[in-house]
Amino acid sequence: MRAAVFPASVLAGETTHVWKRRMQLLIGAAVFAAVAAIPYFVTDIYLQNVLILTLMYAALSQSWNILGGYCGQISLGHALYFGVGAYTTTVLFVKYGISPWLGMGAGGALSVLLALALGYPCFRLAGHYFSIATIVIAETALLLAHNWNYVGAAMGMQWPFNPDSWATLQFARNKLPYFYFALGLFIVTWLVTYAIEESRWGYWWRAVKDNPEAARSLGVTVFESKMAAAAISAFFTAIGGAFYAAFVSYIDPESVMAFRFSLLFALPAVLGGIGTLWGPAVGAAILIPITEITRSYAGGSGSGLDLIIYGGLIMFIALIKPEGILSLFRRSAKEGLAT
Amino acid sequence: MTAEPLLKAERITRRFGGLTANSDISMHVERGEILGLIGPNGAGKSTLFNIIAGAFPPSEGRIIFEGRDITRLSAPKRCRLGIARTFQVPKSFDTMTVIENVIVGGFVRHPSAAAARRAALEVLEFAALRNRADTPASELTPPEKRRLEVARALATEPKLLLLDEVFAGLTPSEARQGSELVKRVREKGVTIVMVEHVMEVVMPLVDRAVVLDLGRVLAEGTPVQVVADPRVISAYLGERHRAA
Numbered sequence: 001m002r003a004a005v006f007p008a009s010v011l012a013g014e015t016t017h018v019w020k021r022r023m024q025l026l027i028g029a030a031v032f033a034a035v036a037a038i039p040y041f042v043t044d045i046y047l048q049n050v051l052i053l054t055l056m057y058a059a060l061s062q063s064w065n066i067l068g069g070y071c072g073q074i075s076l077g078h079a080l081y082f083g084v085g086a087y088t089t090t091v092l093f094v095k096y097g098i099s100p101w102l103g104m105g106a107g108g109a110l111s112v113l114l115a116l117a118l119g120y121p122c123f124r125l126a127g128h129y130f131s132i133a134t135i136v137i138a139e140t141a142l143l144l145a146h147n148w149n150y151v152g153a154a155m156g157m158q159w160p161f162n163p164d165s166w167a168t169l170q171f172a173r174n175k176l177p178y179f180y181f182a183l184g185l186f187i188v189t190w191l192v193t194y195a196i197e198e199s200r201w202g203y204w205w206r207a208v209k210d211n212p213e214a215a216r217s218l219g220v221t222v223f224e225s226k227m228a229a230a231a232i233s234a235f236f237t238a239i240g241g242a243f244y245a246a247f248v249s250y251i252d253p254e255s256v257m258a259f260r261f262s263l264l265f266a267l268p269a270v271l272g273g274i275g276t277l278w279g280p281a282v283g284a285a286i287l288i289p290i291t292e293i294t295r296s297y298a299g300g301s302g303s304g305l306d307l308i309i310y311g312g313l314i315m316f317i318a319l320i321k322p323e324g325i326l327s328l329f330r331r332s333a334k335e336g337l338a339t
Numbered sequence: 340m341t342a343e344p345l346l347k348a349e350r351i352t353r354r355f356g357g358l359t360a361n362s363d364i365s366m367h368v369e370r371g372e373i374l375g376l377i378g379p380n381g382a383g384k385s386t387l388f389n390i391i392a393g394a395f396p397p398s399e400g401r402i403i404f405e406g407r408d409i410t411r412l413s414a415p416k417r418c419r420l421g422i423a424r425t426f427q428v429p430k431s432f433d434t435m436t437v438i439e440n441v442i443v444g445g446f447v448r449h450p451s452a453a454a455a456r457r458a459a460l461e462v463l464e465f466a467a468l469r470n471r472a473d474t475p476a477s478e479l480t481p482p483e484k485r486r487l488e489v490a491r492a493l494a495t496e497p498k499l500l501l502l503d504e505v506f507a508g509l510t511p512s513e514a515r516q517g518s519e520l521v522k523r524v525r526e527k528g529v530t531i532v533m534v535e536h537v538m539e540v541v542m543p544l545v546d547r548a549v550v551l552d553l554g555r556v557l558a559e560g561t562p563v564q565v566v567a568d569p570r571v572i573s574a575y576l577g578e579r580h581r582a583a
């Protein structure tokens with residue numbers, strides 16, 4: 001029988017923890033409110049566009065982080081789920097007139113099934129072998145999309161021109177709705193991560209990442225844990241893909257399934273702090289504006305420049321702070337408490 | 340006839356390629372006892388330990404836990420049934436804090452994080468790690484890491500706790516503290532199997548010892564009986580005592 005009355009120190013430890021969790025929520029609310037107000041001050045369409053992409057990649061990196069950061073399964077093939085989300089929504093809308101909202105759900109569901117089907121063989125691979133398998137699968141899917149006439153093959157698919165409407169997720173004149181959609185998606189992925197952090201899956205995933213053998217000895221079903229992480233991660237990545245398709249209104253294989261997307265989902269999390277609640281957002285806030293702005297200023301030849309910047313940032317992080325930018329703050333906060 | 344043993348190993352054989360690490364081993368563990376699994380290096384202790392824990396299956400033979408054949412059950416399922424283990428080389432979750440390490444184990448019995456955390460705090464109190472709760476596991480000292488291994492296993496609320504050389508490399512005073520912890524775990528009603536070759540620490544602690552040598556059971560009995568057994572002395576104790 002467990003005693004009904006706990007020692008005072010036990011209760012104290014619990015209270016501190018609950019308080020820390022509430023603080024996180026408050027910080028989140030404050031940050032989201034501040035971000036929501038940005039368009040009132042930044043009215044330039046180009047900069048708003050950069051903001052939308054930053055929020056979108058923050059959300060996508062947050063989704064990637066669930067599998068890659070918390071569960072430690074480094075996928076470099078998430079462009080596949082992004083593409084499935086984009087294509088499902090586009091095909092259903094363009095060919096059958098089905099609402100993009102439903103298409104988004106269908107794309108998410110399809111990605112979950114795909115993630116489970118691919119996870120079944122791939123999660124038997126460990127470490128780098130798993131990562132290589134994800135690259136190969138995503139590249140294969142890219143080639144298939146290139147040659148699949150039903151989805152437009154290499155020509156891609158164009159969304160029809162409709163009046164601005166939330167029903168069809170099309171806003172040709174005013175970009176603000178996209179901004180709030182991207183912000184909403186980011187908030188949802190953040191909240192999902194926040195909830196996961198204090199759940200059985202959250203703890204089990206981190207245990208799987210750190211030491212699968214020890215995890216198994218403590219009752220953690222490693223394979224099922226990885227499958228669950230992959231499913232949740234793939235779902236939100238597909239939702240992001242559906243949003244992107246609506247946002248750009250034209251998709252082809254290269255514009256939604258190229259390897260560069262897989263990198264762009266992983267890098268913000270790695271840069272900001274892998275397996276942390278705020279890492280993906282911090283990383284995206286640094287990486288995406290730099291990428292977008294250099295691309296527009298350097299023009300057509302700038303497509304190489306953003307890759308050079310990625311490389312430089314990765315080297316910087318690997319050399320200076322392998323745990324990501326957030327760890328700089330955490331270290332100083334701890335020292336502050338100690339004194 | 341006394342009550343049915345908690346765990347029985349029946350005719351366990353395990354081969355690794357051409358090497359037979361365990362050969363036709365039968366032994367049992369009584370409820371509430373501390374059983375020492377001892378023997379010189381290469382005797383097959385770790386192999387038997389891992390087969391009981393479910394790290395790998397035996398080539399032949401059966402493991403019976405509470406009357407149920409668990410030979411083919413995975414480690415997580417055994418944990419659910421009430422078998423927990425520690426690792427000889429501590430395998431802490433190093434990106435997590437001490438309490439988070441213990442919470443992982445707590446989820447086996449408590450579905451909610453709040454309940455798992457409460458249980459973990461109690462276990463940390465018990466294992467004298469409460470003041471290290473929020474320390475990253477990577478920053479623990481070696482004896483603290485050993486205690487974390489035990490605490491994490493206890494969080495799964497086991498009936499049988501398997502300890503793999505928890506005293507190896509500890510100073511005599513650290514080992515004494517470790518023995519105290521093991522005794523207190525037994526007082527909670529947990530049955531313990533400990534693999535050890537630090538005889539000086541184990542012998543006063545265990546109720547019964549099973550001595551393995553060259554993959555077979557060499558002797559079995561109370562520490563006094565085992566130490567007096569001439570076969571054990573020649574296989575193990577004799578040489579060690581001469582060397583010391």
